Amino acid sequence: MEFALSEEQLMMQDSVTRYLADRATLDTVRGLIAAGPVHDAGLWSGLAGLGICGLLVPQEYGGAGMTLLDAMLVQEVLGRHVVPVSFIPTSVLAPLALLAAGTAEQKQKWLPAIAEGRMQVAVGLSEACGARDGAGVTVAGAKLSGRALFVLGAADAAITLLCSSEGDVYAVEQGAAGLERTSLRSIDDTQCLGELNLHDVTAELLPAGEEDVIPRLLDAGRVMLAADILGAAQKMLELAVAYSLERKQFNRLIGSFQAVKHLCAEMAAELEPCRSLVWYAAHAYDAVPEESRLMACHAKAHLAEVGRFVARSSTEVHGGMGFTDLLGLHYWFKRIGCNRQLLGGPERVREEAARVQGWI
């Protein structure tokens, strides 16, 4: 019985942290996204060098063959540094989809390229957890038509994985005839979101899918978004405490006022148990399949709530400065706000948690 991270996991997290410490400073990130949402190829190739891009790709395809718990730990660090790279679609959802439903040939075609960091994959799952504006993708004669919104991943992704209204996963290639991509611009320019409009687009079915391939992808995606919030919110708490120990008013550090201390204590008290919840949700995905869906829903919903509380409270501790662009605190604030809605907001996923437990 051991509910803790292993030495190897801590070392891996540490190596990603060290890599990002001076390469993904706030100033760097600010510069990278100055012109709008971006997936940064430079940081990506650096992460590829650490073996991070192929974390979930089996060793036979050139990856590390690790678990969602490992990937979650990486995402926590990416959230902490608000890194503009599309790790979730390319390195988590795409390998999991290919492993669950891809043919041997499809795996051979795409997994090694993903593992080496040579290929970006976008993933559209939004319609599986709440179609907006009448979106949805239908299949007729092996061709896809319709619309996919809030597709996660780089604008220049080589392929996009989409779920059809029947619950199958299809891959469409960039530049395919009848495919039109528009970038959606959210509050958070560190994450790329797209809209795909499809008119009889040639697509490859990932045929070996079992019934729950899309729900499993949602579980994984939700755990990863929760991990991203965990890292971002932890950073916002630390920034709030640090600021309160520099800023003086009434001839005192504001961090010596109980009004400020208690706000920080509340953030810590809310956030610390979240760490264990996200660990367990990732572990359940890997090792306790019967609990996977429930725990993913709870991790996503709870981190969304606690993340929102920490984001606004940390901003308040920073006072007027927290509200400015100068300090840049809003990058974390917006990342948390964006993650909250992706792949289902808290009310939606809690409703799923009720169904999973047979309550309704």
Added chain:
Amino acid sequence: MDLAYSPPYQQFRQEVQDFLEKHRQLWPPRSSLGKPSAAMKNWQALLIEQGYTARTIPAEYGGYGGEPDILKSRIIAEEFTRAGAPGGLAGQGVSMLVPTLLEMGSEEQKKHWIPRTLSGEVLWCQGYSEPGAGSDLASLQTRATEDGEDFIINGQKIWTSTAHEADMIFCLVRTEPDAPRHQGISYLLFSMDTPGIEVRPLQTMTGLAEFNEVFFTDVRVPMHSIVGERGQGWQVANATLKHERGMLGDPDIAATRLNAIVQLMQEETVDGTRLMENPLLRDRLLQLQSRVLAMQFNGLRLLTAQIQGADPGIARLIVKLQGCELNHQLAALAIDALGELGILYQDSPRLRNKGAWQRSYMFDLGLIIGGGTAQIQKNIISEIGLGMPREPKPAAASGGAR
């Protein structure tokens, strides 16, 4: 991350299950924390013999004398809860005084008091808080003055649960009035039958008298009843408080309560529709379920840290604050789900769950306040956990206690 138990522990779990099943007819009725019944004392003796309570306390002091094994302790707690079996004695004597004596008591005190406390022969109460010394416990003013071989005690204690039944009290008194306030306190053990002690029940908002006030008028106590040295009582007491804080906010209690609410919302109806069909109530239930799960996994993380001898840091500091608040919110949801049925109390017709939801809702507020208020907990979290400074002392404050 490996949540499986190894075969020896699986076997141990089986042994506990078998024991509970085999001795089901000996289970005493669930009792309060007061004087144990004869059946309870027999059950306690059997549990000690098996090592299911007082597990790591040396046999020469009346314990089982086992090696510390946190996982076995956890398995015992889990299996007793699962079976609904009464555990061992858990009053303040067993849970707070015994660990304190083991850490700070003399050999004679250990040999004399620990066996009698573990067996249930002697019931204890705790004399710490005073009307003027709550969160600021070190300002306590109950005075013990020297008179030959004795101390003469005068003053008042409050929030003394089981004082009306207790045989003995472990009590903080000021023996060195001129010393700095943390160095002027001593920790005494004395009989509640000593002349000059008056116990008055303290009825709370629940309608029950869960606590008492205790008044001391010229109470004569031999000086050798002190634990530790004169003036060392603050350190001795902190050893005890550490044990109390560990007891408050247990996530397993929240989990049990959550399950009861799930059942309630499945069974109770309004306008002929199950409460669970109400999306607003259901969403509140799920929000609380997230919190319960997070605290349970936080508990597993603490357990592992304890086994590894690692410092869990903030994860431990938040348990009392979050756990007590969570229990309170669970009771609130049950009441809201029941609506008008939820306000029934005492012996009313149509009462649900013997009025436990309202009683818990009120009593939990007491737990949020007691054992270090929520505000004191936030000071601890911010100062120890986050490294923020203490509130500066007002310039004119005097240092020593009066």
